[in-house]
Amino acid sequence: xxxxxxxxxxxxxxxxxxxxxxxxxxxxxxxxxxxxxxxxxxxxxxxxxxxxxxxxxxxxxxxxxxxxxxxxxxxxxxxxxxxxxxxxxxxxxxxxxxxxxxxxxxxxxxxxxxxxxxxxxxxxxxxxxxxxxxxxxxxxxxxxxxxxxxxxxxxxxxxxxxxxxxxxxxxxxxxxxxxxxxxxxxxxxxxxxxxxxxxxxxxxxxxxxxxxxxxxxxxxxxxxxxxxxxxxxxxxxxxxxxxxxxxxxxxxxxxxxxxxxxxxxxxxxxxxxxxxxxxxxxxxxxxxxxxxxxxxxxxxxxxxxxxxxxxxxxxxxxxxxxxxxxxxxxxxxxxxxxxxxxxxxxxxxxxxxxxxxxxxxxxxxxxxxxxxxxxxxxx
Numbered sequence: 001x002x003x004x005x006x007x008x009x010x011x012x013x014x015x016x017x018x019x020x021x022x023x024x025x026x027x028x029x030x031x032x033x034x035x036x037x038x039x040x041x042x043x044x045x046x047x048x049x050x051x052x053x054x055x056x057x058x059x060x061x062x063x064x065x066x067x068x069x070x071x072x073x074x075x076x077x078x079x080x081x082x083x084x085x086x087x088x089x090x091x092x093x094x095x096x097x098x099x100x101x102x103x104x105x106x107x108x109x110x111x112x113x114x115x116x117x118x119x120x121x122x123x124x125x126x127x128x129x130x131x132x133x134x135x136x137x138x139x140x141x142x143x144x145x146x147x148x149x150x151x152x153x154x155x156x157x158x159x160x161x162x163x164x165x166x167x168x169x170x171x172x173x174x175x176x177x178x179x180x181x182x183x184x185x186x187x188x189x190x191x192x193x194x195x196x197x198x199x200x201x202x203x204x205x206x207x208x209x210x211x212x213x214x215x216x217x218x219x220x221x222x223x224x225x226x227x228x229x230x231x232x233x234x235x236x237x238x239x240x241x242x243x244x245x246x247x248x249x250x251x252x253x254x255x256x257x258x259x260x261x262x263x264x265x266x267x268x269x270x271x272x273x274x275x276x277x278x279x280x281x282x283x284x285x286x287x288x289x290x291x292x293x294x295x296x297x298x299x300x301x302x303x304x305x306x307x308x309x310x311x312x313x314x315x316x317x318x319x320x321x322x323x324x325x326x327x328x329x330x331x332x333x334x335x336x337x338x339x340x341x342x343x344x345x346x347x348x349x350x351x352x353x354x355x356x357x358x359x360x361x362x363x364x365x366x367x368x369x370x371x372x373x374x375x376x377x378x379x
Contacts, residue, residue, distance in 0.1 A: 003084075004266075005054040005248045006077060008039065009259030010062040011277050014094075018130035018196040019158075019189055023261035023275035024060040035259075035277070036069040038284040040076040042258055046289050047080025054245035054255075055083075057091040057111075067105025074110045088113055088152075088244040093145075094131075095138035103141075103148035113152040114145055115185075121172040125161045130196065135175075142179055152241060154183035159215035161189055162204045169215045173222050182241040186219045187234050188212060216363050224359075231316050233362050250311045264293075271296040304328075305335065306373055313369060318349075318356025336372040 012027035012035075013020075055077060057070070070091070077083055090113040091106060106114075116138065120126055123134045145153055155176050159169050176184060189206075191197045197204065207215070220230055228236035232250060235243065248255050249265075257264045261275035271293050273280060283292050299307060305328045312319045324332050332355060333339065339355060342348040347361035347368065357365050 002254060003053045004048070004050045004081070005056070005245050005253065005255035006052055006081070007056050007058060007245075007255055007257040007262055007264075008062075008073065009257065009262040009273075010035075010057060010059040010065060011260050011275075012059065012064045013061050014064070014132045015130070016196065017132075018128070018200070019191065020195060022060065027064060031277075032065055032069065034281060036065065036072055038281050039259055040072060042284050042289065042292070043073070043076045044080045045287070046256075050081055051084060052077065052081040053084045053087050054248060055087060055089045056245040059092055061094050062091050063093045063096070063102060063106070067102070067109050070106060070109035070111060090115055090154075090243070090245060092117065093141065095133040095141040099137075099141040099144035100147065103144040103150065107148045107150065112150070113154070114150055115154040115156065115183075116141060116145070116181075117156045118176065119156060119158040120161060120164070120168075121175040122164075122168050125164055125168065128162050129158070142181075152183070153181045154185060154243065155179075155181045157184060157186040157219070158189055159186060159219065160207055160212045162206055164207055164215075166207075166211055166214050166218060170218055170222070173219050177222065177226055182238045183243060184219075184223060184228065184236045185234055186216075186236070188216065213363060220359055220362075229316070230359065230362075233314050233357075233365055250314050252308060252311060265299075268300070269296050269298050309336070309372065310369055313357060313365065316356060318354050320354055322353065337375045342368065 009023075011024050012032060013024040016024065055074070057073075062070075074083075074089070089111050091111045092115045094117050096102065117131075118135075118138045119129055119131060121135045121138075126134060142153065142155075157172060157176065173186075191201050191204075219236075223236045224230055228238060229242075230236050231242055232246075235246070237243070245255075247253075252265070254266050255264060256266055257273065260273055260277045260280040263270065263272045272295050273292050274294055280292065283289070308324070308327065309319060319332060321332055324335075328335070339348050339350060342361070343350055346358055347364060349356055349358050349361075357368075361368065
């Protein structure tokens with residue numbers, strides 16, 4: 001039996017950022033205490049005893065929990081599963097003031113990796129995004145994390161922000177490089193229905209497609225030049241510092257999600273918990289753990305094949321061609337068509353063993369993958 005990852009959703013935020021479509025809600029201390037109690041009960045009641053090598057606290061803003069909450073949750077994980085000594089335990093974190101006590105408490109609780117949501121080093125851009133912090137709070141948080149002993153820190157950046165320029169994004173990347181985090185994620189802004197930005201979309205001054213493409217190229221060139229490995233479309237890491245938990249997603253490995261809005265892939269099935277904290281608390285109180293598992297769907301056949309390609313092609317290594325044949329009983333070319341044209345354009349690189357996107361290809365990967373799925377669906 002393989003190892004397992006756990007995703008633990010903490011559905012609380014001080015306020016919703018203008019671009020965010022993840023499930024979250026305002027909170028108070030009593031609600032957080034009740035939530036930790038329910039999450040622990042859910043964990044222990046459904047525990048499988050399997051070996052866990054990654055734990056990821058996502059949100060929301062997980063660090064709205066106090067450090068005692070983190071400690072209780074991780075102790076519960078250890079009671080229900082075999083938690084590896086070198087397990088990667090990540091907590092997403094927003095920049096805060098007075099961060100020293102929080103960072104020291106997280107380390108004591110067992111968290112050994114932070115993912116800090118900066119997005120931009122420009123305060124005017126942060127205000128436009130609706131972020132609850134400025135760049136000064138980020139610097140304080142990053143410094144406090146280092147002093148507390150965190151040796152594995154990821155920083156999230158965003159490009160395509162309203163009023164952002166290639167120059168301002170270059171300056172943000174420069175500022176983060178100077179701090180030397182082990183991992184950097186850089187995502188293009190996407191305006192999703194249901195977010196505050198969606199209602200403002202006609203009045204937002206967004207960078208042009210050309211400027212956004214230049215920003216994507218800029219971050220790739222700048223980070224590669226200083227030794228970061230561009231290992232996934234939106235992710236860069238120092239050697240040995242890839243996000244082990246997120247690699248589970250891209251490699252199609254098993255993970256269980258806990259909390260409202262959390263998704264799972266386990267036993268060849270995908271399922272999720274409804275994004276409703278009140279309903280989640282009620283179900284746990286009633287012991288209706290089976291009812292929390294919604295939308296269970298086995299991933300098999302053509303769907304499994306397409307998902308394998310969609311996820312593996314996000315990685316720099318791409319698809320192992322022999323593994324593809326072994327899994328699906330057909331060649332990559334028969335499944336998705338001849339790739340010579342895209343190779344000639346410098347979008348794909350292909351060897352006898354693998355097919356993968358080039359750096360240039362990563363920037364148009366969505367279009368290519370969509371075409372492949374259309375081809376496969378019509379064959």
